[in-house]
Amino acid sequence: MKLVSWNVNGLRACVKKGFLDYFHEMDADIFCVQETKLQEGQIDLDLEGYHQYWNYALKKGYSGTAVFTKEKPLSVSYGVGDENEQDEGRILTLEFDDLYLINVYTPNSQRDLARLGFRLDWEDRMRDYLIDLNKKKPLVLCGDLNVAHADIDLKNAKxxxxNSGFTDEERGKMTDLLDSGFVDSFRYFYPDTTDQYTWWSYMRNVREKNIGWRIDYFIVSKQLEDRLKDSQIHSHVMGSDHCPVILELHD
Known part of the structure; x- marks a missing residue:
């Protein structure tokens, strides 16, 4: 089973930069995108063989998530009951026979940390939501989680x-989540590998010099450890300031 997650930073723009070529090349069972930045009717993707599920933000050109899946889910839910989360289109949960798939675009704390309090509260409610789901069946959480967990996860930690995305508070929330029965799939396979990033600033030469952050994840229930096959970062793929991340599970 192959899953892909990619913050496309505007799906319409990414389509013009080769999104569909990569999508078809990967032939994933489930393909998740974040920051779609569009409303219903603003794009028509012909993805033969896939069911499409969208969570649009009310604000135009902002946020939004989508999941494209070959297997039709048993159920689909949007947000976790909070009005603001639903307004921003940040969470999609798909239930399948053997697991839940949660596609998330975590809110940014903003450069001046003006939204840090909201973010930390959001993290607590998200963790509670995941723990409750995990009691029913194992889950795969993916998306742009807007945090570099450890010093190894960004170029210039010191x-x-x-800073936003690398505050002690945000990093601590990620630790709390992992300690609640979940596994960072990339670090499961590559615990000490350096210079592996998923986001780069648009500032000149930053991506060429690989001055980046690893803020996009596949996190899985510990019950799925024996199904983990590989976790990859496709940093060679352009089209966004983020690159795709991949999870492979044994069937």
Whole structure:
């Protein structure tokens, strides 16, 4: 089973930069995207063989998530009951026979940390939601989680300490989540591998020099450890300031 997750930073723009070529090349069972930045009717994707599920933000050109899946899910839910989350289109949950798939675009704390309080509250409610789901069946959480968990997960850890996405509080929430019965699939396979990033600033030469952050994840229930086959970062794929991440599970 192959799953792909990609923050496309505007799906319409990404389509013009080769999204569909990559989509068809991967032939994933489930393909998740974040930051679609569009409303219903603004794009028509002909993805033969896939069911499409969209969670649009009310604000135009902002946020949004989508999941394209070959297997039709048993159920689909949007958000976790909070009005603001649903307004921003940040969460899609698909239930399958053997697992839940949760596609998430975690809110950014903003450069001046103005939204840090909202973010930390959001993290607590998200963790509770995942723990409740995990009691029913194992899950796969994917998406742009907007945090570099450890020093190894960004190029310049020392100078970024305390910045949005690398505050002690945000990193601590990720630790809390993992300690609640979940596994960072990439670090499961590559615990000490450096210079592996999923997001780069648009500033000049930053991506060429690989000055990046690993903020896009596949996190799985510990019950799925024996099904883990590989976790990859496709940093060679352009089209967004993020690159796709991949999870392979044994059937």
């Amino acid at each position: 100078s970024n300490r305390g």
